[in-house]
Amino acid sequence: MSTATGRKQIHLAAHFPGVNSTTVWADPRSGSQIDFSSFEHLARTAERGLFDFFFLAEGLRLREHAGRIHDLDVVGRPESITVLNALAAVTDRLGLAATVNATFNEPYELARRLSSLDHLSAGRAAWNVVTSSDAFTGENFRRGGYLDRADRYTRAAEFLGTVRELWDSWTPDGEPRPFAHSGPQFRIEGEFPVPRSPQGQPVVIQAGDSAEGREFAASAADVIFTRHSTLEAGREFYADVKGRLARYGRAPGDLKIMPGVTYVLGDTDADAQERAAEIRRQQVSPQNAILALEQVWGRDLSGYDPDGPLPDIDPDPDSTLVQGRVRVADPVAVARRWRALSEEKGLSIRQTVIESGSRQSFVGSPATVAAALEEFVAADAADGFILVPHLTPGGLDAFVDRVVPLLQERGVFRTEYAGTTLRSHLGLPEPVWKGGTP
Template sequence: MHLAAHFPGVNNTTVWADPRSRSQIDFSSFEQLARTAERGKFDFFFLAEGLRLREHNGRVHDLDVVGRPESLTVLNALAAVTERLGLAATVNATFNEPYELARRLATLDHLSGGRAAWNVVTSSDAFTGENFRRGGYLDRADRYVRAAEFVATARELWDSWTPDGVSRPFAHEGPQFTVSGEFTVPRSPQGHPVVIQAGDSSEGREFAASAADIIFTRHGTLEAGRDFYADVKGRLAAYGREADSLKIMPGVTVVVGDNDAEAQEKAAEIRRQQVSPQNAILAAEQIWGTGLSAYDPDGPLPDIDPVPDSRITQGRVRHGDPFAIVARWRALAEAKGLSLRGTVIETTTRQSFIGSPRTVAAELTAFVDQRAADGFILVPHLTPGGLDDVVDRVVPLLQESGAFRSEYAGSTLRSHLGLPEPVWKG
């Protein structure tokens, strides 16, 4: 089993109102969570990225008001206070360039002794594009075309130094990039940093099968996980790859209690914290596409139709047909007698694994044994102490059963993941 820690910054999982929550900017928060993950022998520490502060109803989204630090800068600092933990940065392939990013990633790999990873993301969002000189955006169909050539070009740059330390000129000419010259960073300890891909579309799955070492997915149920696992692993042969060359790691949440009943009570309370009355209205406004401040969050759902193609929220993806979502919400609210807030809690929050330490350990193991995942990226609801229960109470049981390592076997992220060093292509 592979385990990773996601820093729970600006997402709906995080509960910032909890008095145990600390800053998402102070280095001490990053350091504490990373040290906890390394104490638990996790494979890597994972940072998300946001290139523009999201907006809602013309104002900066509440979860973004304190800002978003740049991932690689934070990870370079964490390299100095950790020894074995992998360090994964989310960096956008739409609004960066291969030469500059390949240098930054290779530098992190050197500074960390071979622990760097790159989570490749794309954007078709003109709102984000306004933050950049060229502005605009890529058509959705072109995002992965650019990303695939971006990754291939970065690998050409990393391979422009031989394993014995000789630099050779590089030259790449393609539809997206034309670059040539001399790369400034020698071949790094891993050869290439580990490549992660996050995406569930058919294009995303194909890109992962062709180019990624890890795919970060949102499939949290056993059945959905098994379907996704079989689909993506089944695509690897077309690229001459073995099943173990791509690790599938869903993002999950865990709630641990002394017993299963206590854990269920804790999980319900966390869901209530995640969806305050204010957050319930905000979530509903994203679906309805219009202001709903006149509605009572503890009352019934709004009795109006959603506004199609609304731009009330900027920088966040509006998932699915709003009319279909509203119809589902109304049916659920009627069937269960739910208020607006209750419906939002029911539809937008979940904990993947809930129970006593032994229950959680058994369920995590079952997912891996039944080929629904190769491991998990844990997203705690508290920063920075949200992993403590898992590391202190669940990991020892996984180690005892042989499902998870007791010690790191190597020093690089590739060694943690069981991935071979890439063959040098001179």
């Protein structure tokens, strides 16, 4: 979406930080990951900044390391939709996006919960559809199993289609009609108890960079949450996914591409670079460095000195030392790259993990970061960004106070909400009712 001046508008969302090494829990400014006040603070800040939506991840099982609860991670995470229902009462315009797994839920129950959130928030609900092939997580559920990786999107596609059938079982003028669905994954029929939502249907977000994930997003999602945070990778991903839309009868504006990004602000660019380096050292503590090493090697390396050299043994590609985290695809290749980097620059274990890990996406003064964000969107590398602060819950404050006004001055970000629903914030059309006649 562009303004009358032709400048492409930037969409912004806020991710509540928590798991993984992005969040610096050791910082004295860090608060609780479970107290409602933390969620409220970040959500109110995002709404003050006129963001499109507030985004919550999901944690279905406590992650384990060597058979024990991982003590460098978040222990205790509330259920997403419950939190967002509460946030609906303390926000007015901000979209509320919940990550909910399509592998371990059922269409009727989830359709009802999301539609209820959409009504309670007056049309601000979104569902981030995720899948799982993780047997470790599956043990928490009645089926006690999991789907093969090849079947995850098959179930997810039918799951989403079934949910939309339920949402469409009420006509736009408020008439309920019976529903019936019969497919390989689900066979249900009855009457859906919740009327059509204020924005037609909740917004659907999909996170996935694989070929299957890209196709799923092109066929069914309203927003895709991606990891591509460099200009070159972003432009390739953007062109590829947008190029898939036409075969599903969709226009380029029907799907918003929003990578998850981090940022560090400073009074000057040099100041920001120094702060970014210090934050990386905080994110990769000595304990986290060994954990990162063990995730690649699949071995107990607790006896190694994080300030010493990398192990000279090879990784165990079949290891289950770490449970509940995404497995390293090719640990032998990763270990080879790390060794080459360590030898080239004379780096210790901790220094190697810091050097090889992801960098903050945008670093600089507020003016530098604002210009970089505009360049990224103008170059069709993204439609906007899901910002992931490194502090909970105050990490978004400086961005809203110092960067948002500059984006507004540039004419690439709203100065007020034009509508009341999340679809209106994103510039998405209301879904066409496909319920037909009974």
